[in-house]
Amino acid sequence: MDNPTALIVDDEPDIRELLELTLQRMDIDTVTAADLGQARNALATRNFQLCLADMRLPDGDGIDLVREIHEEHPGTPVAMITAHGNMETAIQALKAGAFDFVSKPVDLSVLRNLVVTALKLQEPGKQQICEDDQEDSQCPLRGASAAMDKVRSLISKLARSQAPVHITGESGTGKELAARLIHQLGPRNDNPFVAVNCGAIPHELMESELFGYKKGAFTGAVADKTGLFVEANGGTLFLDEVADLPLSMQVKLLRVIQEKMVRPVGATEELPINVRIISATHQNLAQRVQEEAFRQDLYYRLNVIELHMPSLRERPEDIPGLTQHLLENIASNYQQPVPELQPAALDALQHHPFPGNVRELENILERAFALCDDGIITLDDLGMLDLSVSPETGKAGQARLPGENLEDYLARIEKDILLEALEETGGNKTSAASRLGISFRSFRYRLGKLGIAGKDDEK
Template identity: 35%
Template structure:
């Protein structure tokens, strides 16, 4: 699905859209009066005299709301309602009954009726109920639209072996409620994976609550996570629920867990062990049912060795580990991602999608993408905004990762800058080929490993040693 116009305009249009109403009653007087009243209110209405005619009417057009009499000749109102629902009709149904009858009202609600009004009909109450029913329906529709937009916003693109395996793993793990720890370099899609797990879990209708431990000042994080009572500290003028409580019955995404202080780690550990905690300044325990998905771009095993991260917390969080491969290890996904972002940003900026020439695509596919998918996304957004012509050639690409593509080396002012740029590109490609392993890259290039290291340091290129550690 493409975003044709900005979301808020679409939502407004939906709210403003009027829908027509179908009146179903065997009494002619009621049909005529209701129709006249609704038309005076600016609402379009049709009227029929039986359940059978109601079902037929829905074959012709979709009504937003049905006023449905319970007592009807032929199939009655309840049966009509059941058949409408069985046929997938999602109109808001308001039942009309001759005598107040709780049992009928309950049955109608179970069948999905929106409300129930009694004869003799009060005009005011009828109009109000219909307006409420229409508003409710519109809200539900807007909500469904927004959910679809979100699903699209968080779509995971990629058909590489690694991405397919990742999707499989998500499908297996999502329904289990098991704790997940996602490791991956910055921009590899950790948040997307967390959202996908939530979306495919039984907690999907509930909230996906996010906390980024790195983005919140140290002195606020405890209150952010666990809430506080009024007067717990200067500035705590009212009690506030923390993220753990907001995520009760839902999913809590603990982003950048590697950045939590020792104190917060201890408190989080306790929630994970006991599913309860004390808000800041309170002595009473709050009990919660939270599924925790954590993410980090730090190697927690090393953080543990260095005494920065609690091993017991690591084991609690790391029930199901996910490791996201950097983009340079799945460069075959680059064309799909380029196309995805090309479509997305072109639509968002109201432009025709661009056509990437084969050579331009090749340059993009040969780059090592140290900023991973986020870097690629930003690159394509820039191209879509800055370039007015349809075709994108190598020369139209922004300098990926701060370097010029090789063909543009002639633009450099000095010999040194040109050769440095070339060397940087060459080394990065070889590193990508060697999956980040410096020794193997040195072998591929036919140079000494220590020589390569020196060049990399001089050029500011990061690499990975054999232990898989960023050096």
């Protein structure tokens, strides 16, 4: 089998020679170019499995070359060589379609990791999964709607990049599922996918959880502990509910992203890391920046490319297919026949607002499966309120008021759910949050957003 070939584009002879020697020792053939013109000529005459390009060239900008290769040679990953510490330039390159970047002076271990990861994109694998919606497909993201077609298409593209991705969407829309799929379809899929819920870790433990610690670093540190960044080395670290990070931790995370190094608590030396970061939150991160609750510089580092997961309300045409798929999974788990769903029950599902999205749909069907008789799920089995009841009931599942817009309607439903949970727990916010399956911080944020004052929790 022929060696892969890389195109090296840099106007500094010493840098070209260093890159050539490094790649040739990895059994990679090289072609060099000193400017954009020479690079374009080389691209016109042969195919390359990788391109390393300097940001600043005598006859133009390296980002222009990134865009050209991205459009005309989409199978060739391009890594940019940027000035040290110039993250703004690196982010521009990633947004333009660069696979990754490496800073000058070039760290050869970082370069080798980058090259190995890039060449894995050329290997036959699962990259085509999820390009199209097929009900018998291996793709876990179901739905034939245009919204889901767009999501699957973008995920396939994101899997070929190392750019940080920020996934937005309401709770229950499948943000972690999307993150896992980006990892599985990408060149890091042989390495770990590590997920962490930032809202579930106490603030005082967050640094030691993410970065690890050395024995004796603090009381109770009886042995070294590996942090989640190191656990994810070579793979992907998924930071869920990243908006819940305290400001002190945001500063440290920013430095890790920029330097690609972590320092365990109590350690004297930093450890190099090779991790792709995918973050997610159901909150409006841009608004959190305006409220000075989230650092703007970290926001720009994390939100290089945004992936929005649509709510179930935005794709009601997917509910029948999703319902059937979930029922098949539930029946398989219990080793029982797949139940039949009565038309009235399906109609109710299609008109339900689903504030909990796909997760709520799954919970409703799990309950219905357990309660149904003779393998037939009726409207009563769903345990949902009659959607035709009067708005004056003041309960979730109520009809939309005349002239009421969607945001106000959903806010009213959410408020009812929160108040009901508080009532059932005697006003204890921690218990109410647990009952709804969300973090305490998220519950408190929702209360504040909707102007609800709950009782203080007992100490």
